[in-house]
Amino acid sequence: MRPRVVAESVLWVGSVDWERELFDELIPLPDGTSYNAYLVSGSERTALIDTVDPTKTDELRSMLDSLGLKKLDYLVAHHAEQDHSGSIPYVLERYPEARLVCTLKAKGLMVDLLGVAEDRIVTVADGETLSLGDLTLEFIHAPWVHWPETMLTYLRERRILFPCDLFGSHLATSDLFVRDPSRVYRGAKRYYAEIMMPFRTNIAKHLERLASYDIGIIAPSHGPLHDSPRFIIDAYRDWVSGPLSNKVVIPYVSMHGSTQVLVDRLISALSDLDIMAVPHRLSTGDTGRLAMELVDAPSVVLGTPTVLAGAHPLVAYAAVLANALRPRLQFASIVGSYGWGGKAVEQLLALVPNLKVEVLDPVIVKGYPREQDLTAIDGLAARIAEKHRGAGLKAA
Ligand code: FEO
Numbered sequence: 001m002r003p004r005v006v007a008e009s010v011l012w013v014g015s016v017d018w019e020r021e022l023f024d025e026l027i028p029l030p031d032g033t034s035y036n037a038y039l040v041s042g043s044e045r046t047a048l049i050d051t052v053d054p055t056k057t058d059e060l061r062s063m064l065d066s067l068g069l070k071k072l073d074y075l076v077a078h079h080a081e082q083d084h085s086g087s088i089p090y091v092l093e094r095y096p097e098a099r100l101v102c103t104l105k106a107k108g109l110m111v112d113l114l115g116v117a118e119d120r121i122v123t124v125a126d127g128e129t130l131s132l133g134d135l136t137l138e139f140i141h142a143p144w145v146h147w148p149e150t151m152l153t154y155l156r157e158r159r160i161l162f163p164c165d166l167f168g169s170h171l172a173t174s175d176l177f178v179r180d181p182s183r184v185y186r187g188a189k190r191y192y193a194e195i196m197m198p199f200r201t202n203i204a205k206h207l208e209r210l211a212s213y214d215i216g217i218i219a220p221s222h223g224p225l226h227d228s229p230r231f232i233i234d235a236y237r238d239w240v241s242g243p244l245s246n247k248v249v250i251p252y253v254s255m256h257g258s259t260q261v262l263v264d265r266l267i268s269a270l271s272d273l274d275i276m277a278v279p280h281r282l283s284t285g286d287t288g289r290l291a292m293e294l295v296d297a298p299s300v301v302l303g304t305p306t307v308l309a310g311a312h313p314l315v316a317y318a319a320v321l322a323n324a325l326r327p328r329l330q331f332a333s334i335v336g337s338y339g340w341g342g343k344a345v346e347q348l349l350a351l352v353p354n355l356k357v358e359v360l361d362p363v364i365v366k367g368y369p370r371e372q373d374l375t376a377i378d379g380l381a382a383r384i385a386e387k388h389r390g391a392g393l394k395a396a
Contacts, residue, residue, distance in 0.1 A: 003039070003063050004176050006219060007158045009135060011039045013048070013063040015056035018172045027194045027288045031187055032172025035083055036221050038162060039067070040155060042132020047074035047101075049153060049162050050221055054086030061090070071095065074130065076137065077102040078164035079150045080109035084221055088114055101130065103141055105149035124151075142166065142206050144199040159216035165195060166206065167232045169223030177227045187223055188232060192239050193291035198326045200240045207236060243394040244298040244328060247276035248384060251290055252303025253283055253312040258337035261369045262377055263303045266335060269381035275388060282314040287321060294327035298391050299384055302348055306338035310347045319351040326354050331387050333380055334362040337369070360384065
């Protein structure tokens with residue numbers, strides 16, 4: 001792709017990764033992603049804001065070649081994760097006069113992860129500004145968006161916020177700006193669930209601080225840009241602290257049908273109580289979708305057979321993932337079956353110390369579920385309904 005105009009003196013010079021299917025070798029990217037870099041040309045100096053994934057350095061090279069950019073004064077690095085920083089060594093080599101601008105915390109990471117020479121780095125304090133002549137960059141430290149070294153940049157004269165990973169979406173698109181809001185909403189929610197949710201307390205503080213800025217454009221590091229920023233700011237407010245939905249997420253595995261019977265009964269019982277059941281079959285499901293469903297869920301019920309005396313490994317994986325993502329869950333339970341014994345419940349509960357949930361009595365049955373087991377499932381659904389009634393939820 002060619003450089004694209006974001007605003008006067010501001011160009012997008014990033015890379016759209018249509019092919020990427022996994023991020024962090026962990027979570028599927030059904031719609032690809034992009035690595036957004038921006039060139040800001042002031043009357044006296046020029047700054048590049050972030051670079052691209054190292055697999056896309058050639059595309060950045062072509063962009064800079066096409067612009068005939070002979071001199072670069074600053075390379076602003078918001079974040080040391082390689083999807084943005086990976087092409088920094090190339091840029092610093094191409095422009096030997098350029099200084100790398102980052103936080104003090106990022107400096108160490110730039111040296112350790114990328115081998116950047118310390119004398120190429122200039123650190124900036126929170127709120128510090130950098131003049132490019134007629135344009136001013138203001139740096140906003142934003143730890144845990146998504147690493148501790150992260151900062152954002154506000155381009156005052158153009159009212160553009162470059163928020164790094166914040167407000168981003170894993171979405172490959174030829175649209176520079178958001179033109180299909182429902183598609184971008186899904187991509188941004190997936191991104192929030194996978195990357196930002198563990199830091200939602202920090203994110204809430206950053207949202208509060210950003211409310212005092214006059215923002216005309218949000219230019220994140222992934223996905224299309226927002227020229228109507230209210231859309232993504234409101235979505236983030238909702239995901240971080242809005243009311244939860246009246247729903248129960250049910251990640252489960254069934255090997256020989258017993259757990260499936262319990263899950264089916266739970267779905268039916270919850271439906272009868274006007275609670276949305278969201279079953280997620282772990283053996284085939286997309287873990288990104290599971291993460292998205294957890295964003296606004298007050299309750300989760302894990303469904304597991306017993307394998308080698310413990311939970312099915314995929315259910316243990318889901319528990320570990322949920323524990324790491326720290327969704328706003330309030331209630332949890334477990335349903336499942338065993339043949340001759342096991343410790344699945346104890347094992348799964350030990351895997352989720354970060355989840356501050358009230359555990360509702362699990363329903364674990366021996367062999368194929370009988371009528372009394374299904375009645376116990378109805379009882380679990382009724383307890384969930386009772387808890388939800390007191391939890392101030394929005395309608396599902
Ligand atoms: Fe897009 Fe945390 O890197």
